[in-house]
Amino acid sequence: MGDENNKLVKAFSTKDVLALAFGTMIGWGWIMLSGQWAASAGMLGAISAYVVGAILCIFVGMAYAELTPAIPCTGGSVVFSYKAMGYWPAVIAGLATAFAYLGVAAWEGPAFATAIDYIVPIPKIGFLWTIKEFDVYASWALVAIVASVIISFVNYRGAKQAAVFQTIATIGLIVVGALFVFGGLTKGDVSYTKPFFTNVKGFSSVLLMVPAMFVGFDVIPQSAGEMNVPLKKIPRLLILSICAAALWYMLMIFSTCMSAPVSVRLTGTIPVADAMAYAYGSPIWGKICIVGALCGILTSWNGFLYGGARVIYSLANAKMLPAFLGKIHPKYGTPSNAVLLCAALSTFSCLLGKSALSWFVNASSFGVVIMYGMVVLAFIFLRKNAPNLERPYKVAYPKFIGFMGVLVAVFFFWLYTPLGPSPLVGIEWMLVIVWFILGLACAIYAKGKYSNVTEHEREQLLFGEYADKK
Template identity: 80%
Template sequence: MSGDNQTLQKAFGTKDVLALAFGTMVGWGWIMLSGAWAASAGMLGAIGAYVVGAILCVFVGMVYAELTPAIPCTGGGVVFSYKAMGYWPAVIAGLATSFAYIGVAAWEGPAFATAIDYVVPIPKIGFLWTIQGFDVYGSWALIAIAASVIITMVNYKGAKQAAIFQSIATIGLVTVGIIFVFGGATRGDISNTKPLFTDVKGFASVLLMVPAMFVGFDVIPQSAGEMNVPLKKIPKLLILSICAAAAWYMIMIMTTCLSAPAAVREAGVIPVADSMAYAFGSPIWGKICIVGAICGILTSWNGFLYGGARVLYSLANAKMLPAFLGEIHPKYNTPSNAVLTCGILSTFSCLLGKGALVWFVNASSFGVVIMYLMVALSFCFLRKNQPDLARPYKVKYGKFVGAMAIFVAFFFAWLYTPLGPSPLIGIEWLLVIGWFILGLCLAFYAKNKYRYFTEQERLIALFGEE
């Protein structure tokens, strides 16, 4: 295949793809939230929520596993939805996916500054404002902004640089994780794990966050146009990345509970770091843990900024968003303007402080479930309407898998509504609704401005020319 959609550099090998997906999924959330998950649901309750979440997400992963090698073009849900359902469903899928990615990337800046502050306290200079009880200072925000600029430039200069960066940071993350598990297993106490289970509401509150914690494997479809990997290998990488992340989260919840009593975990500034320091008997180990946390922040940040830019590029390249976002850098072969747009949004969030973290996690999770729904619907429509589509990998029991993937999306969506146990709050709904209103306005603008762009040209832009 060749065409506008295929001008991105083929930079990712098998190890790069796995590092991209696993590093993006695991990120920083487990460092900050493992203690909170155990406090909400108990150790076994929190682990159980991840077991349920992993099983549900595997159904969605199987849908992606069939569609990605069948339609190996940059954009993931955008190209799937366009081929299955047409123009506007593709726009909705793209807006949901970009919102999910950029929303998670947006909380990496505050998380990074929080991690640095734990290791080396940042002087409180230049008070800006208070958000959610957290005082934001210019000195603190500047640290986050500097990191955001670096991540943006890594992505701006090329996919291969982003892949190398991702692999190195993932190795650092896993190394610290292994040390933490060793400490919990050899120095922890089983009595620290109580309570094992709290109640259904606590279980539901942990389950609510699962979509945001697992989002990341779907950056594999976003990178399809830049992968140098056999198509038949892609499904295995998808499912393997989901299972690896699920195992990681469950092991880290168990290790956090073993390492320190509930009082230490719940009172800690960064629960996993405080638990590691407690288990090893020295605060230096908490700082070592944060080094791994910083690696996790960088892998997640890098992966989501990468994925978000590719979604915007895919829409803009097909003239479904302003063409400015679809331009390829003549030297680096990256969607440079899309990267800069995502980078600017991520940098702006650095000014909001740690108090805004939960807003971005919950709001982006809602974007994730819309993304899952659109991809699951695409799978079902293509199975019915295009049974002869070449599928290098075909999922068994397709009707059941498709129905389960749709059920998963609706189930998670229900959790966020006022009818569910943990609904989104006002500011979170404002983020969701505001993004879609802005995106649809830009989409209507593009549809009117690029009326000359024919359907054949759009198909070539999205899928390449055979």
Template identity: 50%
Template sequence: MNRNLKFKDVLVLAFSTMIGWGWVALTGNWVDRGGTIGAVLAFVIGAVLCIFVGLTYCELTPALPYSGGELVFTYKALGYHGAWFSGWMIAFAYIGVAAWEGPALVTAIDYLITIPRYGYLWTIAGFDVYATWLVIPVCVGALLCIINTKGIKTSTIFQAVVTTILAVGGIAFAIISGMNGSIENMKPLFTSANGMFSVVLAVPAMFVGFDVIPQVAEEMNLPLKKIPAAIVASILLAAGWYIMIILASSLAAPNEILGREGLSVVNAVNYAANRPIAGKLIVVTAIMGILSSWNGFIIGATRVLYSMGRAKMLPDFFGKLHKKYHTPGNAIVFIGVITILTPLLGKNSLGWFVDASAFGTVIAYLMVTISFVILRITCKDLPRPFRVKHGMIVGIIAVIISLFFVSLYLPVGNCSLSGVEWVIVGVWVGSGMLFYLLSLPHMKENTRIRENALFCKSPEN
């Protein structure tokens, strides 16, 4: 694929993929549970936990700089079977998040201007789905597919534009809060340790996105040693964003305002500015976050599916590049169809896809951190442009953190998936098993083809 991405492109891609819609709706809940300082500390703790996992990516990405990321890392460490499972789960994570961006976008726009309800289709989870509800996500989803088909540079230009608008809106909100807010509004500063840690449990889902960086490794035009800086910087920038929004929201309005029905950040800015237009502008800012996240996860998902297709782990359809633009054209069409169809499930599907895809992400984190430890033992001579200090200690801590993340979503955990969400996970895993079983008869004969594809070697090598 074409190598067009500079350092700033990679950093913007990762940061903007992490900043979606959640900060607008959930900030009031974080402050209510942990208090202002408690919520801030929760994001600091969450960032530190994610950095431990991110450090394993920092070493493995420049050591194995090939499209597919987690797929390539786990193939090197665990072989075909582990890699197949890891690739399929990270694809699920990306597709799941991309799938809910359509319903999130139309929900946000409906807040700005009421979308007419015409063409009743059905009711799902208490929400009436209308044909007019589908127009916006279908059009935007198709547009993003066209942008991605034209190339990574076009995608990153789009990403840079929407991220700039997002940043301007967030900073403007912070300024309004500073000018019109009150320190008294920030009380209580801290509720309890239990309250703070309940916020920590929600933090990992907010940092999903830095792992898109390994997916575009083949499209980077920068020294390998700079990749780790982009990974860590993106996590720190995302943490800074969430902390800024928490402080600005609690400064702008008291808890009873943040906790009102609706979007907590919109409630805060309306209270501080005393002008409804301010809240509308924050929603526009949030829409930019939805678009950047949607685009980022399309990029990540298509690279994983393309890599699996190229390595004969999925049908050849997924491993084809667009003849003109050298992008994963078929994978983009596949993702586009899914993201265009999911609004048919209605507004309440948002939570299903967010939680189910987060489970896929933490499974992939676990596979990568285990692979990091194994490669430190079995591949000591692997060239590592960046080497994590005290790597085995960092790796073991990262594995423990990943296991903790996974446990949260199990039935015994505090963020256990619902029945519907387990069904979504089951359908994805079940369909994956079908592809996996179909690939097994050709596993041995395709070993050389697969390795050449994953590690970008010419066939004669």
């Protein structure tokens, strides 16, 4: 067995890793939902929900912060779970992670076409079908498909190309965000921000959405095999990315409230863009805002496509999924077949229209819950069963962190079950069930086909030079 992990190119610098994590977390949701968050909870209520949500995510993030430099191998939740709990828990963690990432990547195409349509209306040519009362046209879908092909090509060509793309798009996102904040501060009106608080129900409704908005920092462990970064830096990058995303969302809520009255924020086509246009007194500023939103869509899309391909590669490279998905491109050093699979799924979703977005967002959130739960369990198990594992970074109060991490995972899990306030609907459950049935079928096939792979050989494939760490 060869050491496949070393065939991935170590191309990511510190700034690349930060851009990957931050850009992946900041997608399209903020530009559509900031006005809704403020209306539900009030400006300070919505901001407070993000403070609470960030703290909850940091408990999970601390588990990642300890595990990533201790096991710095491509796969994140896969390698953590395998090291702590064995074969099948690693499969479950990997399938959940891939589902979470690809679920988000699946709605970036329709979001991209929606944003382009705001700037330059797309002619309605070639009616295809209606999904959830949204008419899908071939012309509209083609815009999303072209973007999907470009993003997929960037990922296919190499990690460094993906990193450069991510950095440029993240800078564009931040520049437009800064213009929006400046407009709110200098041209807005404090009277627009009232009420500051609404009620507990409003606060809770915003808090329910927070977990999905923070998904993305966990892409950092997926890139561990391609980082050219000191291991001791990784924990700081993880926590810094969560805090940066929380600050972004809070600033966007504040600026949306300052920039325009409630009537504009709630009735506009794209709330934040309409608020920015109102503050600056010209519709051109709404289009400029959408340029920033496009950067957010592209960074999130790029990051989740990257992360999804790496977790599938990690499983396939270890012969826990069909081995062809673990192929490394001889020239580009990327998991090319895994990238192509993720690209195909992302491109297909472009045909479903923007009304299907909620299906993918909600279903992928369930995958996030399982992923977080498995990582927290791996953290707890390794602290107990591998106390001497070399840990470049050790969290303080590990029992408390583990306990809180479990509570957070259980809380998130409860949100999406029939017992919670925002359960998944039928088609969302269908997406979850079909994904796991197909994934487990592939895993069972691989288990039989590669039954001659020994545990030692599999550890070499998963952990590479770190296989013998105890």
